[in-house]
Amino acid sequence: MKLDIAAVAAHPDDVELSCGGTLAAMAQKGKKTGILDLTRGEMGTRGTPEQRLEEAQKAAEILGASVRENTGLPDCGLDNTASNRKPVIRFIRRYRPDICLINAPDDRHPDHRNAARLVADALFYAGLPKLITHDETGRQQEPWRPRHVFHFMQHWPFPPTLVIDISHTMDTKEKAIRAFSSQFDVPDNDPGPQTYVSSRRFFKALRGGARAYGQQIGVTYGEPFLYYGGPLPVSDFDFLKS
Numbered sequence: 001m002k003l004d005i006a007a008v009a010a011h012p013d014d015v016e017l018s019c020g021g022t023l024a025a026m027a028q029k030g031k032k033t034g035i036l037d038l039t040r041g042e043m044g045t046r047g048t049p050e051q052r053l054e055e056a057q058k059a060a061e062i063l064g065a066s067v068r069e070n071t072g073l074p075d076c077g078l079d080n081t082a083s084n085r086k087p088v089i090r091f092i093r094r095y096r097p098d099i100c101l102i103n104a105p106d107d108r109h110p111d112h113r114n115a116a117r118l119v120a121d122a123l124f125y126a127g128l129p130k131l132i133t134h135d136e137t138g139r140q141q142e143p144w145r146p147r148h149v150f151h152f153m154q155h156w157p158f159p160p161t162l163v164i165d166i167s168h169t170m171d172t173k174e175k176a177i178r179a180f181s182s183q184f185d186v187p188d189n190d191p192g193p194q195t196y197v198s199s200r201r202f203f204k205a206l207r208g209g210a211r212a213y214g215q216q217i218g219v220t221y222g223e224p225f226l227y228y229g230g231p232l233p234v235s236d237f238d239f240l241k242s
Contacts, residue, residue, distance in 0.1 A: 001066060004031040006097035006146075008088060010078060010115035011041045012056040012070070013180045018152035019101050020063055020173035021166025021210070022223050027064030028169065034067040035060055036091050038115055039075040045195050047182030059179040062172060067095065078114040080121060088122035090133050093141040100146040104154040105226065112154050120228060123149060149228040160224035161232055163213050167220040170210060174203060 005026055007015045015023065015035050023033045037056060040049035047055075053070065060068035071087040078084065092100075100123060103116040125131050127145025134140055153160065166173060178185055186198040196202065207221070214222035 003097040007101040024169040043075040085122040150225040161227040163222040
């Protein structure tokens with residue numbers, strides 16, 4: 001199966017929080033989308049790695065993703081090494097996405113910025129013919145490099161290259177986030193530890209941010225992205241919304 005768009009992120013729920021509306025919108029347009037989580041989120045304050053995996057699959061179904069996989073790399077240990085890049089390279093060569101969405105280039109969580117560099121380098125190496133990898137059957141994989149790579153925005157803002165209209169998928173995005181029930185929308189009387197995202201107020205802030213970027217492009221809700229690797233290459237202005 002070939003993917004049109006793949007989102008690769010440090011933790012389960014990074015994708016839902018940052019580009020879930022975009023993935024849902026693309027799936028509704030008939031695009032094949034996929035998600036690769038680098039870790040199981042085992043260092044998260046709430047829940048267990050097993051819960052996160054189950055929640056991630058539910059969220060992927062809500063977003064209409066065709067595939068979701070997890071490399072099992074260590075949470076809080078995303079060093080940019082050849083061994084950590086290899087499962088990303090295998091995933092990219094297996095599904096051959098044209099567009100990849102990756103973590104923010106700089107962010108308050110070290111895993112986010114480390115994952116951004118790790119994945120960006122893996123995407124480049126995936127296109128090198130002399131870097132050999134094999135699939136699960138032992139067959140040698142063909143090289144593949146996505147045509148375009150975008151950073152999605154996380155905690156720290158950046159001037160976006162473009163903003164995707166998610167007005168019609170904002171509810172789907174929120175539903176996918178809520179699939180991570182061990183992390184989000186936790187009742188105030190819950191005996192577990194309270195976190196920034198567990199509060200029910202979090203979703204008001206989430207919609208506020210999406211509304212702010214939507215306003216910048218004249219729609220209700222938007223998700224911002226930063227193009228990786230230089231200027232956005234285009235041949236004309238036909239891609240602009242009229």
